[in-house]
Amino acid sequence: MASATPLITPVVRAERTDNPIKIDCRNINVFYADNQAIHDISLLIPDRAVTAFIGPSGCGKSTFLRCLNRMNDTIDIARVDGKIMMDGADINDPAIDPVLLRSRVGMVFQKPNPFPKSIYDNVAYGARIHGLASGKSDLDRIIEKSLHRAGLWEEVKDRLAAPGTSLSGGQQQRLCIARAIAVNPEVILMDEPCSALDPIATARIEELIDELRERYCIVMVTHSMQQAARVSQRTAFFHLGKLIEVGDTETIFTNPTNQRTQDYITGRFG
Amino acid sequence: MTDAQPPKSTSPFGSEAAIARLKDRHAAERRFKLYGQLAIGIALSALFVLAYSIISNAAPAFTKHEIVFHLTLDAETVAPNGVEDTQATASNISGFYSLIQDDLRETFPEAATERQLRRELYALVTRLAVLDIARETAETPALIGTTKRFTAPLSDDLDLYxxxxxxxxxxxxxxxxxxxxxxxxxxxxxxxxxxxxxxxxxxxxxxxxxxxxxxxxxxxxxxxxxxxxxxxxxxxxxxxxxxxxxxxxxxxxxxxxxxxxxxxxxxxxxxxxxxxxxxxxxxxxxxxxxxxxLTKADSTYPELAGAAAAIVGSIFTMLITAFFAIPVGILAAVYLEEFAPKNRLTNMIEVNINNLAAVPSIIFGLLGAAVFLNFFGMPRSVPLVGGLVLGLLVLPTVIIASRAALKSVPPSIRTAALGLGASKTQAVFHHTLPLAAPGIMTGAIIAMARALGETAPLLLIGMVAFVNEVPTGPDQESTALPVLIYKWFSGAERAWEPMTSAVIVILLVFLILMNLVAVLVRRRFERRW
Structure with missing residues (x-):
């Protein structure tokens, strides 16, 4: 079976990464009421690189992603076991306020979800609630910088007062990325950020992600194996709530060690 | 649209059976449309009949006949206790009324001789009609000794004639x-x-x-x-x-x-x-x-009566209701929708709130009488108590409307805020609540409109009292528009009938205004995402 050729040939861009570890997840179990969604996952996530989570629908990759900024706390019936060490501290420690954690771990969602406010207010919101700006001019600077980094500045600089919802889908998603960046996070979680976008907008976001990994630790859930191959350096394959295989993207796509990974990336299931 | 029948069996698209079925389907559609139009026709005609009958009944009450007098206010008659005693002047109804009687006798000397005839003549003007000029004279003593033009309403039955x-x-x-x-x-x-x-x-x-x-x-x-x-x-x-x-x-x-x-x-x-x-x-x-x-308070004589006390009472009652029900309702809704753990207790509370919305309003009146009047010893017949009772009555409605409005805010907004590190409270107060505000306000205004039309609970807490002074605060004895309708409708004189309809018109105007505000609020603040 090892002779089967993988469907995806990774782009050369996906080089190996030896960056330091940013997040160290140890023995994570997630339960929804009596239903176990994640089974004993341990995973290392490197800094300044893109880690992609792939796997069929319902495999737990989004659930696992949401553990990383404790968004599962907002679901009453969810319970998370295990340690997630970020810079040496366990983020599941009750002493850690999820509000502070989320200011260091930003998140971008599947569907662009700008606030029904102006573009300016969308980006300013995080900075305002965390008190990051010392004044109006400081806030203006943060907003310009964030929109620049999200590659949106040139398109919106003349209409910052326009509602964020008036932008196109791809622009909205970049606005959401700018909004996340404005809080000055270290980690950015992306939950299928391109699944609601057309191919051109997707290409722009992928380019953007590639630029962003210079500064941030990026964890991305994607349904598209091509996307994982194009933008990530590390890939983790999930199946039925278990982590099947994790490794450098190139290795996972060219020479997976596990049969199920092989089957998935060659399109036998999923 | 449905006239375009598919061509008969020659159609390349289907068999004859299929075309026959299609014909049935078109017929069913036409039938359904007809039923719908019929239903709307019934509703509209009911509305028109209601509006027409009320307005045509009320029309006579929007005008009234008055008799003009030129009264010489001689000090001896109007201020027998001296000009300084304004209290006595203001309540000297007999004195002022005697001026009216003298004038009428002079105008119609044929009635002067017999007592029976005089009584008939004096009935043209009610004794209490002179209250206005008595008060005015007491306030401006300079009027004493002058001849003053005074108009008194004609007795209600002659007015109707x-x-x-x-x-x-x-x-x-x-x-x-x-x-x-x-x-x-x-x-x-x-x-x-x-x-x-x-x-x-x-x-x-x-x-x-x-x-x-x-x-x-x-x-x-x-x-x-x-x-x-x-x-x-x-x-x-x-x-x-x-x-x-x-x-x-x-x-x-x-x-x-x-x-x-x-x-x-x-x-x-x-x-x-x-x-x-x-x-x-x-x-x-x-x-x-x-x-x-619109300017006078209630009276036992239709020609002297007005709905001012009820209008002001209703406004005070509505203010109390709004100040009680809207904040409490919104807070309860926000807590239940955004913060409460989803467990059996929450479920039970939810079910009971929905049940409460269906409780007959008179029960709330009983509750108000038992709790506010008997237990807390609040005064009877005051808008404060009426407002609180109506507030309790519409609270479930406000909660349900607010929850529906909060629910209609897409969860993505909430997760976006939480994902940025907003606390739950910040997510609610910065995003969810402002977005739900138009829906909440609409629900609250419609709940207020319902409270405005409620009669039964107010009867039980004594707001049916006869009030002949316009109340100046929510702690004054007062009545409300729907109660006034009930009261005037049971009046014996024929003149109450148009008056009752006139108050109904006033109440309807208030209701229409409130619903209009609700529509405007919804239009103005509606946001899309």
């Missing part, structure tokens, strides 16, 4: 008057100017009127009642107005006014009608817009 109510009537021409002569005291005979004795008139009287109808005869400035018409003569009783020259050839047109309802069966006598007509001709009775309806 002049508006065309009380009795059906008809004017007939009689002919040329001949000679008027005295038969005995008060009884006169009138002959035709020719020898015939008004044959046409007599024939009409025989055929067109019932035996007990009153026939009033007008000769120059005087009104008579027709007692008999025998031979060439009409036998008449003098009712009102200056008598013409007796025994002379009159050579004047005479006319007759037939009142079909017998005098015994109506609240106004023939004589009062004659006086009213004479006063009207002199320009002393005028029909005016009835602003008293």
């Amino acid at each position: 002049l508006k065309g109510g009380i009795t059906a009537r008809r004017t007939l021409t009689v002919g040329q008057a001949g000679r008027l002569s005295v038969l005995e005291s008060g009884l006169y005979s009138l002959s035709d100017s020719g020898p015939d004795g008004f044959p046409e008139f007599k024939a009409k009287i025989e055929t067109d009127t019932a035996a007990d109808s009153s026939v009033l005869i007008r000769l120059q400035d005087a009104w008579f009642r027709l007692e008999a018409h025998s031979g060439a003569m009409l036998t008449l009783t003098h009712l009102a107005g200056a008598l013409p020259q007796l025994g002379e050839q009159q050579s004047a047109e005479i006319s007759a006014l037939v009142l079909f309802v017998a005098q015994a069966n109506r609240a106004v006598s023939d004589r009062q009608i004659a006086w009213a007509i004479l006063l009207q001709e002199k320009g002393r009775i005028r029909r005016k817009q009835n602003f008293d309806l």
